Amino acid sequence: MYTGNQLREMFLKFFEQRGHKILPSASLIPQEDPTLLLTVAGMVPFKPYFMRQVEPPFARVTTSQKCVRTPDLESVGKTARHHTFFEMLGNFSFGDYFKKEAITWAWEFVTDVLKLPIEKLWITIYPDDQEARELWIKEAGVNPDRIVTDESNFWAAGPVGPCGPCSEIYIDLGETRGCGKENCSLGCDCDRFLEIWNLVFMQFNRDEQGNLTPLPKQNIDTGMGLERIASVLQEVESNFDTDLFLPIIGKIATIAGVEYKKDPKVDVALKVVADHCRAVAFMLSDGIRPSSDGRGYVLRRILRRAIRYARLIGIEKPFLEEIYYVIKENYAEYYTELRDNENYILNHLRLEEKNFQATLEQGTIILQDKIKVLREAGKEELSGEDAFHLYETYGFPVELTEEILSEEGLSVDKCSFQKAADEHRRLAKEQSQQRIKAFENNLLIEKAKLFGSTKFLGYSQLAADCKVLEIITDNGEADSVGEGDEAYIFLDQTPFYTESGGQVSDDGIIRTDKVLAEIIELKKLPSGTVSHRVLVKHGVLSKGDTVSAMVDVDSRKAIAIHHSSTHLLHSALRRV
Structure with missing residues (x-):
């Protein structure tokens, strides 16, 4: 059985042997890209190269990229695959090799290096990409019956610009992992068929009219989730059961005095806390700080959600520092920023945890009282003013309030919440300017x-x-x-x-x-x-x-x- 760290190393070395430069992961803060709050995919640091805004210093690159995504935050812990933070393994070509090499190397890695059974692997292609189909059959040796077309297999950075078809590798995890339906097949929502690698062939430029013209230099962008492939190789049902998570979950369970795999509700909380603590540690290690907007707000929201779920399994004392040490022990050998920025990480963990734990219980009681009043009045929506009061006074991000309310079938008036937040921001700015002026004349x-x-x-x-x-x-x-x-x-x-x-x-x-x-x-x-x-x-x-x-x-x-x-x-x- 390969560990997560071994799989990361195997992937990078495989492509290094094929002329790729191993680069360290870029920061979770996208550089010179105002369209993104956080790095969400392995290709994000290389967008200027793909767009030819900057000449690439290397023709071939391979990375294990830190990524954070939050659109499915509420699904974390409830499914086998959803995470906030994850690692994306990738190999990239900037106008060098193209489909043939990308396809044959991917197949070689999964079959010869990882030794995945060929009879369990499936390939999806874009319907119009017959070139890829022929390469999978003639160059990689894939059985034509294992190749399926999928209309969604087309990647684009936006409505205009570089784009192209993509091809995905799936593994069939067996009937026991499926939904049991007779028509269960590739594309089913169950966990039986798992996508493990996506190969993007950037070969066109799309103009404002939607016309596709061939790019002068074609690029390759691939992505394989480390957590996913680890779950396959370690033969476990969930990413959370891999060695990338189990030490973290084990420590949380010990602090809480509970056992993993004994109670489904407890397991969800353990997974949420483990996932969120990992994301928080990596975000802090890249210099993101908790704040009331932008990346800092995303960080604060994840961190406070972790504290709330920890409270649900009985953790009422500060615990984030203990979990950070487990994360550092398991990840700092490759991601040295976890060790280099330890003081910064711990300072913010302690401060945020202290501030939120001091108000979480009181805020929860007040919110429950508000829910009771709403029910008695036959209403289903909490006012924005009340939601903002919970945020400003008790540190409840509005999304956390929404999540608690949704568990009760209720919602928040987001429009009035935004008005209250805007007014508070205006007053705070005026007060800040006055404070800075006094500060400069004294302490400095x-x-x-x-x-x-x-x-x-x-x-x-x-x-x-x-x-x-x-x-x-x-x-x-x-x-x-x-x-x-x-x-x-x-x-x-x-x-x-x-x-x-x-x-x-x-x-x-x-x-x-x-x-x-x-x-x-x-x-x-x-x-x-x-x-x-x-x-x-x-x-x-x-x-x-x-x-x-x-x-x-x-x-x-x-x-x-x-x-x-x-x-x-x-x-x-x-x-x-």
């Missing part, structure tokens, strides 16, 4: 006195390696900050020019191989210390990090030219 100045004048390198260097001496947020000192955070940082030296003598401050960035922060304000404090106000774009920035501080060269030149021109103009005016 006092802390700067400890460091004295910052060495300026900017006359001779536009980039320099600097050490992060201090990080200060609106809430005070911090050991680290993550994606979306704004913070003031002090460096031991800086290439950034601060506004002086009529010349405005530099623009630029601070980065390492794992974090990127944008300079949004520079200020020289009375002590001579330069305060760098930054916005973390992705990753985790920690006190003690050595970072590359890089001035925006074009901006510096433009500022210098403008500054010199102003002096020349003033000189000329004085002479006139």
Whole structure:
């Protein structure tokens, strides 16, 4: 039996031996892609290559990509396959090889390497893709009777742009895993026929009229879920019964004092908590922080849902830290960010858990009282104002309130909820601006006195390696900050020019191989210390990090030219 870690390694090595460059997983925060909150598939980091917006540095690549999807959040734990976080194994070609190699290598891997029984495998193709059909038969040696057409086997990034047919590999897990119906076959909603690999052949460009024209360079994008293939190779009925989950579930069960596989309702809760804790750990490790919007809201929603389900099986004390250590032990060898960003992860886990556990019980009681009032009044909808009060006061994401209400056959007035949320956001912004102004005049100045004048390198260097001496947020000192955070940082030296003598401050960035922060304000404090106000774009920035501080060269030149021109103009005016 292969472990999940072994399967990941086998896949990557297989394609490395066939000329592919093994790349580490990209962040769960999509880079330069405002259309996505989170990385949802293995191909997401390579969209610029597929679209030829950037020339690919490698012709062939293979990865195990971290992914998070939440559209089916309520199904997690209730089915064998639904997850929030999952790993997508993939091999990619950027204008190099195409269908023949993708098909033959996929078949070789599943039959020769994984040793899956050929008589249990099925292939689906797009009806018009006869080329793929012929390749499966003549090159891979698949029995024509095992190839089925499927109208849905066509992939597109959007209404226009690169697209193409796809081909999927399924495995028949046997009648005992099926629904028992006479017509049970490929495409049935039961668990008997499991898709294990999708091969996408990007060969067309679709225009606004829907016309398909061949791409000048054809691409390959494939995806195999690690959890799924692990369940097949380990011969278990659910992804949750693989070694990728069992250590996590076992720890949760121990803390709760329950047994896995004894009570279906308890099992659902154990699976939800295990899945959600894994997602939370990985999201935090990439610098996402819990917040009230965007990625941070998705994270907070998953985290608080985990705490609620833990409460349903009797866990009332803090437990997330213990589960994180199990996740780190099982995953950090490959995903080193789980270890590298441990302090950041634990700080947010402790804070979120403390805040939500303190109000969960009280909020639940209040919501149950609201449900009772609704029933007595013969109503089926909770007002948006009440739902927002539960969120603002007790930390209940509106989706959690909706989920609890749906269990009672009730719903939430989402329109009035949104109005209440918008008004709260407006007031909070005004208060935040007032708080920042007071903050800058007090704590920041006092802390700067400890460091004295910052060495300026900017006359001779536009980039320099600097050490992060201090990080200060609106809430005070911090050991680290993550994606979306704004913070003031002090460096031991800086290439950034601060506004002086009529010349405005530099623009630029601070980065390492794992974090990127944008300079949004520079200020020289009375002590001579330069305060760098930054916005973390992705990753985790920690006190003690050595970072590359890089001035925006074009901006510096433009500022210098403008500054010199102003002096020349003033000189000329004085002479006139």
